[in-house]
Amino acid sequence: MIRIFLTGYMGAGKTTLGKAFARKLNIPFVDLDWYIEERFHKTVGELFTERGETGFRELERTMLHEVAEFEDVIISTGGGAPCFFDNMEFMNQVGKTVFLNVHPDVLFQRLCIAKQQRPILQGKQDEELKEFITQALEKRAPYYTQAHHIFNADELESYHEIEASVDRLQELLEL
Numbered sequence: 001m002i003r004i005f006l007t008g009y010m011g012a013g014k015t016t017l018g019k020a021f022a023r024k025l026n027i028p029f030v031d032l033d034w035y036i037e038e039r040f041h042k043t044v045g046e047l048f049t050e051r052g053e054t055g056f057r058e059l060e061r062t063m064l065h066e067v068a069e070f071e072d073v074i075i076s077t078g079g080g081a082p083c084f085f086d087n088m089e090f091m092n093q094v095g096k097t098v099f100l101n102v103h104p105d106v107l108f109q110r111l112c113i114a115k116q117q118r119p120i121l122q123g124k125q126d127e128e129l130k131e132f133i134t135q136a137l138e139k140r141a142p143y144y145t146q147a148h149h150i151f152n153a154d155e156l157e158s159y160h161e162i163e164a165s166v167d168r169l170q171e172l173l174e175l
């Protein structure tokens with residue numbers, strides 16, 4: 001039975017790689033953020049506004065436990081999920097975990113373009129965003145590095161790079 005959790009910071013490529021990896025293995029893909037959005041009929045941004053981060057983290061934990069019941073699945077978590085409650089320990093117990101490690105400069109480039117969809121990053125100017133990413137990575141590293149595997153996901157900019165990363169991931173996980 002395959003149950004893999006992809007973790008890592010915002011912009012690390014959890015959604016992009018998770019989707020492509022599941023397609024390659026021909027098994028379902030679940031993105032925890034999308035799952036939450038569908039269930040509540042609201043965007044992650046709207047849920048943050050309505051419930052605050054504390055409220056979002058609580059429902060994120062509940063939804064994580066729900067998707068963790070699925071079998072033969074690739075699950076991409078939100079970037080914060082492993083860093084709250086005992087979520088990381090829980091994922092390690094019920095499945096295989098992978099930390100998508102990406103250089104902060106690459107994350108910065110990706111998130112400059114894609115910060116609007118991420119409530120935590122909205123409104124940050126370039127220098128502030130860079131500093132914010134560096135500090136957040138330091139704070140979150142102790143959680144992310146508990147993953148069973150660490151995978152370099154610096155190269156995801158083209159279809160070809162994504163396919164090559166999927167092949168490496170498949171090898172790493174011996175699937």
Ligand SMILES: Nc1ncnc2c1ncn2[C@@H]1O[C@H](COP(=O)(O)OP(=O)(O)O)[C@@H](O)[C@H]1O
Nearest residue numbers: 009010011012013014015016110113114157158
């Ligand atoms: N095909 C692509 N071409 C260029 N950039 C991409 C492509 N796919 C993803 N990205 C960039 O990489 C970032 C990481 O994507 P995403 O999978 O959403 O990360 P995560 O789910 O870890 O937050 C995206 O925000 C985007 O900037």
Ligand SMILES: O=C(O)C1=C[C@@H](OP(=O)(O)O)[C@@H](O)[C@H](O)C1
Nearest residue numbers: 009010011033078079080118119
């Ligand atoms: O890192 C975080 O705290 C968050 C990451 C997001 O997911 P992605 O990592 O897929 O962007 C989403 O869950 C929410 O905006 C909070």
Ligand SMILES: [Mg+2]
Nearest residue numbers: 014015033076
């Ligand atoms: Mg995502």
